[in-house]
Amino acid sequence: MSHLSPDRFCAVVGAEGVGLGRWHATQPQWLGSRAFTCDAAQPAWEAALQALSALLAEHAVRGAELRVLLSARYSRFCLVPWSDAIGNPRELDAYARACFENLYGQSLDDWRIVLSPEPAGAARIATALPQALLQGLQALSRHSQLKLRSVQPYLMAAFNRCSAKLAQGDFLFVLAEPRRSVLMLAAGGAWQQVLAQGCADSDQALQALIDRTCELYGEHMPPVYLHAPGRGDVPQLEAVQLCQPAGDSDPLCAMWRAVA
Incomplete structure (x- = not known):
């Protein structure tokens, strides 16, 4: 009998914690998350890799596939x-x-x-x-006897999942992770700007960031699409369409469910 696992795992490497989800056959299952703290003397991703190693040791099975999504922090x-x-x-x-x-x-x-x-x-x-982070994920996968299938910025996974809902040509897509947001502005069917910066998790701070970015667009504000899976509540913002599932108490679980 084969001991190889048919499961597929997806790890979310967040700014202050890592989370792990699994698909067994076609059934998704959230396995949990683990917080970490960063030593000022080391890169943040080193603490993240240590936390992910411990989380994988609790759940992963030899031979399974692993996909990794990286927070905008990295x-x-x-x-x-x-x-x-x-x-x-x-x-x-x-x-x-x-x-x-x-x-x-x-x-x-x-x-x-x-x-x-x-x-x-x-x-x-x-x-x-960072090349060192990518190499660390490869080494961790080998040590855990997992097949590393992909490493992708969460921004790209979220945008690809939401892209079918976006207006053609002109729009502002906003990814609001906990305490950090990324905005991508398109006009005339082409990218005009990408901006990443720290942002408080309040509606007021996020609205101000969106308004400042839209000022660059001109007189008419483009359609704005917000993906904020790290928020436990539903943001109440003006003229913004949401691209996300219902809120979740664990931001890492919410990020996983949004692109699962």
Whole structure:
């Protein structure tokens, strides 16, 4: 009899905790979460990996598949304008790194950059992830005898799940994680801006952030879509359409359920 597990696991690596969900056959099951605290002398992802290792040891079975979703805390985002001078993937990667360096004022040599697929002539959204974190997840998967299938920023998973509901051409998509929000503005069918910043978890703070971003759009506010699975309550904001399931007391569980 085979001891390999048919289960598929999905880990959510949040800013202050990690969570784990499982699909057994077609049945989803939330297994729980584990909080962690960060030592100022170490990167935040090191404490997250330690917490995830302990959580996997409680639940995972040899041979199962693992998918990982990363909080915006571990990602950096940048708009990469179109350039006719780019002729191959290596030049595109170097160009994207230059855009990040110009935005953040430091080199991202130790980060992996992933660019959104866009048609010719359109700007791309670039996401940078620490190479050390990705290597740590690979090592943890091998140690836990799991098959690491994917590592993805939660922003991308949430946007892809909500994309069918978005207006064509012009919109503002807002991901509101606990204490951090990411906003992606599209106009004329192309990306115009991506912004990530700390934000209080109140309706007032989130509304102010949305209003400031929409001011860049012009006279007419585009449709605004909010994905805030980390909120236990339902945000009450003006002219905002929600892209999320019912609230959950555990933000990590809510994030998992939103894209499960």
